[in-house]
Amino acid sequence: MFAFTVRRIAQGLIVMVVISFIGFAIKHNFGDPVRELVGERVTPVERAQIRQQLGLNDPFLMQYGRFLNDALHGDLGRSYFFKKPVTEVIMSKAPATLELVFCASLIVIFLSIPLGIYSAIHPKNIWSRIIMSGSILGVSMPVFLTAILLIYIFSVELGWLPSFGRGETVKLFGFWNSGMLTKDGLLHLIMPSIALSSIMLPLFIRLIRSEMMEVLESEYVKYAWAKGIKAKRVWYVHAFKNTLLPVITVGGVQLGIMVAFTILTETVFQWQGMGSMFIQSVERADTALMVSYIVVVGFIFVVVNTIVDIIYGLVNPTVRVTGRK
Amino acid sequence: MSTLLSISRLNVDFALRKSTLRAINDVSLTIEEGERLGVVGESGAGKSVLGFSIIQLISKPGFIASGEIQFQGKNLASCTYEEMRSIRGNQISMIFQDPMMTLNPVLTIGSQMRETLQAHRQISTAEADRICIEKLKKVYIPSSEKRLKQFPHEFSGGMRQRIVIAISLLTDPSLIIADEPTTALDVTIQAEILDLMLELCESDNMGLMLITHDLAVVSQVTQRIAVMYAGTIVELGSTALITRDPQHPYTVGLLGALPQRAARSKRLNQIPGVMPGLAKIPPGCPFSNRCSLVEAICRSTRPALETKQSGIQVACHMVK
Numbered sequence: 001m002f003a004f005t006v007r008r009i010a011q012g013l014i015v016m017v018v019i020s021f022i023g024f025a026i027k028h029n030f031g032d033p034v035r036e037l038v039g040e041r042v043t044p045v046e047r048a049q050i051r052q053q054l055g056l057n058d059p060f061l062m063q064y065g066r067f068l069n070d071a072l073h074g075d076l077g078r079s080y081f082f083k084k085p086v087t088e089v090i091m092s093k094a095p096a097t098l099e100l101v102f103c104a105s106l107i108v109i110f111l112s113i114p115l116g117i118y119s120a121i122h123p124k125n126i127w128s129r130i131i132m133s134g135s136i137l138g139v140s141m142p143v144f145l146t147a148i149l150l151i152y153i154f155s156v157e158l159g160w161l162p163s164f165g166r167g168e169t170v171k172l173f174g175f176w177n178s179g180m181l182t183k184d185g186l187l188h189l190i191m192p193s194i195a196l197s198s199i200m201l202p203l204f205i206r207l208i209r210s211e212m213m214e215v216l217e218s219e220y221v222k223y224a225w226a227k228g229i230k231a232k233r234v235w236y237v238h239a240f241k242n243t244l245l246p247v248i249t250v251g252g253v254q255l256g257i258m259v260a261f262t263i264l265t266e267t268v269f270q271w272q273g274m275g276s277m278f279i280q281s282v283e284r285a286d287t288a289l290m291v292s293y294i295v296v297v298g299f300i301f302v303v304v305n306t307i308v309d310i311i312y313g314l315v316n317p318t319v320r321v322t323g324r325k
Numbered sequence: 326m327s328t329l330l331s332i333s334r335l336n337v338d339f340a341l342r343k344s345t346l347r348a349i350n351d352v353s354l355t356i357e358e359g360e361r362l363g364v365v366g367e368s369g370a371g372k373s374v375l376g377f378s379i380i381q382l383i384s385k386p387g388f389i390a391s392g393e394i395q396f397q398g399k400n401l402a403s404c405t406y407e408e409m410r411s412i413r414g415n416q417i418s419m420i421f422q423d424p425m426m427t428l429n430p431v432l433t434i435g436s437q438m439r440e441t442l443q444a445h446r447q448i449s450t451a452e453a454d455r456i457c458i459e460k461l462k463k464v465y466i467p468s469s470e471k472r473l474k475q476f477p478h479e480f481s482g483g484m485r486q487r488i489v490i491a492i493s494l495l496t497d498p499s500l501i502i503a504d505e506p507t508t509a510l511d512v513t514i515q516a517e518i519l520d521l522m523l524e525l526c527e528s529d530n531m532g533l534m535l536i537t538h539d540l541a542v543v544s545q546v547t548q549r550i551a552v553m554y555a556g557t558i559v560e561l562g563s564t565a566l567i568t569r570d571p572q573h574p575y576t577v578g579l580l581g582a583l584p585q586r587a588a589r590s591k592r593l594n595q596i597p598g599v600m601p602g603l604a605k606i607p608p609g610c611p612f613s614n615r616c617s618l619v620e621a622i623c624r625s626t627r628p629a630l631e632t633k634q635s636g637i638q639v640a641c642h643m644v645k
Contacts, residue, residue, distance in 0.1 A: 227441045
């Protein structure tokens with residue numbers, strides 16, 4: 001298991017190097033750091049001097065090496081719009097996005113598992129049919145439409161829930177602005193999390209259902225029935241544990257994707273997170289911020305996937321053995 | 326000896342969209358206590374369906390249309406779900422065909438064994454473990470204490486089938502239904518597994534219903550044979566008698582096709598044609614379209630299973 005974990009982490013590192021390379025290539029080709037640093041009145045001669053001083057005339061790989069070295073020390077450059085290091089900007093926006101993704105993941109996990117299992121066990125039941133057709137509807141509705149509909153119903157018509165922003169937040173550990181500790185903050189979280197989970201939830205329900213139905217047809221499940229085991233144990237231990245394997249693999253990727261999906265949700269709900277920050281940085285051509293968003297989201301993606309792979313190894317005994325050898 | 330299992334006039338149907346197909350047609354047979362019965366036939370003859378219908382685990386859309394399955398004073402064909410569950414794996418155990426597929430890959434051997442005991446008895450984990458180890462020793466699995474913590478993929482095919490046999494022994498059942506238990510194993514392991522099953526059935530006086538298409542296997546292990554063809558029993562009697570002197574033309578053909586029985590340097594016999602699908606079984610005798618002895622009566626009237634001069638029950642108009 002240890003060797004397996006080490007190998008997974010090494011693979012994650014390689015992916016990170018590739019992402020940083022792509023990020024740097026974007027930065028190298030699109031942005032002009034000198035333009036970002038100085039005003040209109042600086043002469044071309046002075047510009048060339050600054051260029052030389054900053055090392056912008058060095059070979060590409062050398063500059064990349066420098067970028068990588070800085071990035072490892074937590075320095076991804078400065079945002080010219082915020083006039084602050086980008087890491088600082090991202091750190092101030094990240095809690096909002098991560099809390100949103102966390103709540104949406106909770107919704108996905110706690111609803112998709114019971115609904116998926118139920119509709120797999122009773123495939124012809126009326127409730128399963130309702131769940132299945134509902135999930136088709138959910139998959140086919142774009143996130144922004146779901147979000148706008150939610151706002152229309154719960155904010156405009158019923159007036160139950162706030163339609164934008166994070167509400168009242170509490171500062172934790174000096175940097176984490178949490179909206180999950182106040183009633184107002186939680187109320188603000190409800191609709192954005194539902195909107196964000198509206199694509200993943202139906203996907204997960206359908207995934208769990210189809211995997212579980214396949215497992216229920218397998219020989220070992222039939223054998224479990226032949227042993228006279230109670231139905232609950234056959235479903236939840238024999239069948240569900242095997243259903244989990246593919247669900248974990250796909251699920252890990254999907255949770256990572258959800259971090260990227262927040263862009264739409266955050267825009268509709270004016271949620272001050274990384275997604276809306278990214279859109280703004282694109283509008284302002286804030287290259288350093290754009291690139292660091294890509295690197296940070298890539299990093300989250302890699303971390304989530306590595307953790308998922310390790311969990312997979314824990315659930316699936318065959319992986320553990322190959323890891324040990 | 327008293328009767329352990331008595332199936333009478335059993336019909337099993339499969340409901341299709343527009344029609345129903347009869348997979349088991351009017352089958353009656355008995356197994357005495359401690360008796361080993363072989364059920365032989367080609368693929369699709371209904372052997373497995375017969376085995377599964379005894380414990381009411383016929384795959385959908387199959388169902389028991391009529392008939393009785395008497396087992397220890399109960400009619401299994403009309404048991405409630407909970408009554409049936411308490412019999413499955415308890416008084417009647419099953420052994421499946423492919424040991425690579427029957428054990429759950431993500432659960433340890435120990436938990437797959439314990440759960441069988443815990444499903445049928447109030448038992449502590451320690452006590453369950455003791456029984457599991459005892460049964461593993463019975464099927465000659467070395468260092469069984471350690472083995473309980475291992476997963477199925479850490480065992481070979483033959484070992485897994487031994488474990489499945491150990492699981493079927495856990496509750497000291499009075500009947501074991503083995504559905505092609507050696508088909509997925511190679512020949513040397515086959516012999517070992519058969520010897521083991523024979524030994525266990527004899528020492529514990531267990532009844533065995535051995536479902537197979539392998540006549541050599543049946544003649545090694547069983548005392549009586551039921552030959553099935555297209556959902557019906559065509560010949561039923563003592564293994565020794567039938568293998569020496571088969572009566573029904575189908576059985577004659579089957580045994581004639583065995584290489585080990587044929588004379589050297591002669592072509593092997595074969596039965597012309599293939600077994601008809603369930604929807605295309607001819608009226609009258611189901612074997613009539615392939616039989617060399619066929620006469621007019623065979624095509625119109627279905628022969629009943631009757632005891633003939635040889636002492637074997639045969640369903641054929643032509644056998645006296």
